[in-house]
Amino acid sequence: xxxxxxxxxxxxxxxxxxxxxxxxxxxxxxxxxxxxxxxxxxxxxxxxxxxxxxxxxxxxxxxxxxxxxxxxxxxxxxxxxxxxxxxxxxxxxxxxxxxxxxxxxxxxxxxxxxxxxxxxxxxxxxxxxxxxxxxxxxxxxxxxxxxxxxxxxxxxxxxxxxxxxxxxxxxxxxxxxxxxxxxxxxxxxxxxxxxxxxxxxxxxx
Amino acid sequence: xxxxxxxxxxxxxxxxxxxxxxxxxxxxxxxxxxxxxxxxxxxxxxxxxxxxxxxxxxxxxxxxxxxxxxxxxxxxxxxxxxxxxxxxxxxxxxxxxxxxxxxxxxxxxxxxxxxxxxxxxxxxxxxxxxxxxxxxxxxxxxxxxxxxxxxxxxxxxxxxxxxxxxxxxxxxxxxxxxxxxxxxxxxxxxxxxxxxxxxxxxxxx
DNA sequence: TTATTGACTTTTTCTTTCAAATTTTCAATT
DNA sequence: AATTGAAAATTTGAAAGAAAAAGTCAATAA
Numbered sequence: 001x002x003x004x005x006x007x008x009x010x011x012x013x014x015x016x017x018x019x020x021x022x023x024x025x026x027x028x029x030x031x032x033x034x035x036x037x038x039x040x041x042x043x044x045x046x047x048x049x050x051x052x053x054x055x056x057x058x059x060x061x062x063x064x065x066x067x068x069x070x071x072x073x074x075x076x077x078x079x080x081x082x083x084x085x086x087x088x089x090x091x092x093x094x095x096x097x098x099x100x101x102x103x104x105x106x107x108x109x110x111x112x113x114x115x116x117x118x119x120x121x122x123x124x125x126x127x128x129x130x131x132x133x134x135x136x137x138x139x140x141x142x143x144x145x146x147x148x149x150x151x152x153x154x155x156x157x158x159x160x161x162x163x164x165x166x167x168x169x170x171x172x173x174x175x176x177x178x179x180x181x182x183x184x185x186x187x188x189x190x191x192x193x194x195x196x197x198x199x200x201x202x203x204x205x
Numbered sequence: 206x207x208x209x210x211x212x213x214x215x216x217x218x219x220x221x222x223x224x225x226x227x228x229x230x231x232x233x234x235x236x237x238x239x240x241x242x243x244x245x246x247x248x249x250x251x252x253x254x255x256x257x258x259x260x261x262x263x264x265x266x267x268x269x270x271x272x273x274x275x276x277x278x279x280x281x282x283x284x285x286x287x288x289x290x291x292x293x294x295x296x297x298x299x300x301x302x303x304x305x306x307x308x309x310x311x312x313x314x315x316x317x318x319x320x321x322x323x324x325x326x327x328x329x330x331x332x333x334x335x336x337x338x339x340x341x342x343x344x345x346x347x348x349x350x351x352x353x354x355x356x357x358x359x360x361x362x363x364x365x366x367x368x369x370x371x372x373x374x375x376x377x378x379x380x381x382x383x384x385x386x387x388x389x390x391x392x393x394x395x396x397x398x399x400x401x402x403x404x405x406x407x408x409x410x
Numbered sequence: 411t412t413a414t415t416g417a418c419t420t421t422t423t424c425t426t427t428c429a430a431a432t433t434t435t436c437a438a439t440t
Numbered sequence: 441a442a443t444t445g446a447a448a449a450t451t452t453g454a455a456a457g458a459a460a461a462a463g464t465c466a467a468t469a470a
Contacts, residue, residue: 004441028432039444044434119373151399158396161366168324191363194356198403209412233461244415249463 008046008056011036016057016100023099024054055118061100062122065093066129073129079137083192086130087159091185098175127152134199143199155195159188213251213261216241221262221305228304229259260323266305267327270298274334284342288397291335292364296390303380332357339404348404360400364393 001009014035018027029050033040047053069089076082094101111119127149134148145151166184167176176184206214219240223232234255238245252258274294281287299306316324332354339353350356371389372381381389 007442029434030432040433041435041445042443045442048434050433150395154392154395154399157367157370157392158363161368161370162362163366164369165362165366187359187362190355190359194359194403195399196403197406198399198401200406201402212413234463235461245462246416246464247414250413253463255462 004046011043011046011053012056012060015053016061019054019057020061020097020100024050029053051112052114055112055114058100058115059118059121061093061097062118062125065089066125068093069129073133078140079133079142080193080196082133082137083130083196084189086133087185087188087192091181095178095181123156127156130156137196137199143196144201145199151199155192158195159191162187162191209251216248216251216258217261217265220258221266224259224262225266225302225305229255234258256317257319260317260319263305263320264323264326266298266302267323267330270294271330271334273298278334278338283345284338284347285398285401287338287342288335288401289394291338292390292393292397296386300383300386328361332361335361342401342404348401349406350404356404360397363400364396367392367396 011032015027015032018032018035029040029043032053033043043053047056069086072085072089073082076085130152131149134143134145134151137143138145138148163184166187167180216237220232220237223237223240234245234248237258238248248258252261274291277290277294278287281290335357336354339348339350339356342348343350343353368389371392372385
């Protein structure tokens with residue numbers, strides 16, 4: 001990693017703290033520059049605009065999460081344990097970086113290309129991880145899926161989407177409480193168990 | 206049904222057209238009154254406020270949908286067919302009354318009590334319908350669920366939530382297109398099949 | 411007593427304006 | 441290539457006032 005990349009990484013690291021805590025809207029480039037004791041203009045030397053820096057931060061955190069998930073996955077020898085681990089790690093990161101993840105999804109206006117790219121990338125990476133879990137389970141004979149990637153996609157959409165439904169009833173204005181996160185997590189795990197069970201003898205069609 | 210109730214029903218019917226097409230925000234009480242050729246004040250004689258009228262419309266449409274679902278359910282003798290039918294009917298109504306259903310979920314500010322009540326009611330009704338499907342399937346020996354209501358809740362949260370995830374990637378500003386609705390529906394059906402399969406030999410715990 | 415209304419009040423939303431904050435650019439410097 | 445200060449361009453936020461919409465009520469008709 002050359003000097004340029006090192007500095008970039010440093011900026012990302014610092015920006016992460018601000019973005020994770022206050023979200024993109026409540027964080028200014030001036031603040032990030034001040035945190036790093038350098039000029040705002042220099043930030044623009046390393047990142048073309050605020051959104052790109054934000055996207056870089058998002059990518060960084062997501063990859064950190066995936067690396068942690070994969071790490072835990074090494075010791076695991078059955079798919080149920082693996083998927084529940086994925087859900088747990090997801091919950092931990094979502095709670096810690098709520099403002100970060102929230103933004104990308106929440107904006108109703110048009111999404112900048114760079115951000116869209118990162119979100120797509122992150123989504124693909126997560127599907128891949130889960131698809132790999134399914135593939136291994138397939139090999140072990142635990143389940144029987146012809147298309148692990150598709151199954152992963154279905155499961156992730158369902159599991160992640162649950163969040164919106166569970167929170168819908170309650171009046172969740174800002175950041176969900178620990179209890180609300182736990183409720184979501186519990187639901188997601190129940191879904192996971194039934195879903196995996198459903199893959200055991202999936203009908204071929 | 207006495208005169209009072211008849212008039213109420215007429216108001217609801219007329220209001221439905223406006224709300225379904227323009228949503229609650231873009232529909233005024235004056236417009237509804239004009240449609241009915243009566244005074245705005247009279248609307249307030251029948252409904253305490255705009256939200257209550259909106260809630261009544263929502264309840265009316267939801268019950269219409271559930272009645273249609275149940276009707277179709279009568280001829281069906283297996284759970285998969287039944288659940289797929291539920292998804293189809295849901296799609297049809299969601300497409301037709303998109304602006305209607307969208308509102309309740311979308312408002313980030315606090316939800317008025319009356320609207321919350323109706324949404325809860327509608328949610329409960331749908332859970333009951335699906336739980337009944339599961340119970341019947343249980344009796345037929347198709348599946349094996351100790352808690353059909355809980356299973357229904359999990360499935361509905363997952364299935365409905367999918368919508369948000371599937372639409373997230375794409376830039377869906379306003380009303381989703383037919384294609385997007387179809388994509389969601391396809392996903393939901395795949396989930397349904399795996400989920401039902403997962404209930405066949407559910408682990409007791 | 412119930413249904414209905416027009417005129418009224420209150421509340422919310424929209425528009426405009428303007429200053430301040432923030433993002434973004436750039437020529438000059440190390 | 442890395443860095444900066446200063447300035448331009450853009451976005452945001454507050455204030456104020458107008459317009460629209462929600463909601464009320466005393467009077468009237470049936």
